[in-house]
Amino acid sequence: MAKSIAGPEIERLIQLLAKLPGLGPRSARRATLHLVKRREQLLAPLTTAMGEALAHVRVCSACGNIDTRDPCTICCDPGRDQSTVVVVEDVADLWALERAKALNAAYHVLGGVLSPLEGVGPDDLTIGRLVDRVAEGRVKELIIAVNATVEGQTTAHYLIDQLAGFDLKITRLAHGVPVGGELDYLDEGTLSAAMRSRTAF
Numbered sequence: 001m002a003k004s005i006a007g008p009e010i011e012r013l014i015q016l017l018a019k020l021p022g023l024g025p026r027s028a029r030r031a032t033l034h035l036v037k038r039r040e041q042l043l044a045p046l047t048t049a050m051g052e053a054l055a056h057v058r059v060c061s062a063c064g065n066i067d068t069r070d071p072c073t074i075c076c077d078p079g080r081d082q083s084t085v086v087v088v089e090d091v092a093d094l095w096a097l098e099r100a101k102a103l104n105a106a107y108h109v110l111g112g113v114l115s116p117l118e119g120v121g122p123d124d125l126t127i128g129r130l131v132d133r134v135a136e137g138r139v140k141e142l143i144i145a146v147n148a149t150v151e152g153q154t155t156a157h158y159l160i161d162q163l164a165g166f167d168l169k170i171t172r173l174a175h176g177v178p179v180g181g182e183l184d185y186l187d188e189g190t191l192s193a194a195m196r197s198r199t200a201f
Helices: 008-017 025-037 039-056 091-100 127-135 150-162 188-196
Strands: 081-088 105-109 141-144 169-172
Touching: 008 025, 025 039, 081 091, 081 127, 091 105, 105 127, 127 150, 141 150, 150 169
Parallel strands: 081 105, 081 141, 141 169
Antiparallel strands: none
């Protein structure tokens, strides 16, 4: 076992930071050292911001987004097309679509994808709440924007089966060549999907 090089408070901070995505033990040590060196400029404001987030952040009961209000800012926006709902796996996907300003629609966060190997079934996701939303009759189009993985596509097919009885247009994101992409650098799966999803000029 490695010998501790700092007090327990600093070691605890390193251990907690190391649990964040993209940060391993070494990066966590560097981040901790940077924060501790700049206590007044960074650590104190960060501590305050994290306390406020802990006290005020909520999960939107309508769509599953994370915000400081419930329903969230997106769901309360009167300029949103509430008849179109984009279904995403995670809040990070919702935020990515919002940054792209691709569509002025509502959202529904599933909270993951179906994965029998990891023990994730329909009851572990917000699929039932999505079906209830559609059953209310206000949703006219559902855009399934899940990742192009086996689990993502399995989840998409399951959703389509669950929503088969409703008068609803169901679409999905196009798969294929990314903007600015060069064919020589793309994998075979992406090229095949692009060929199958080709459109007229």
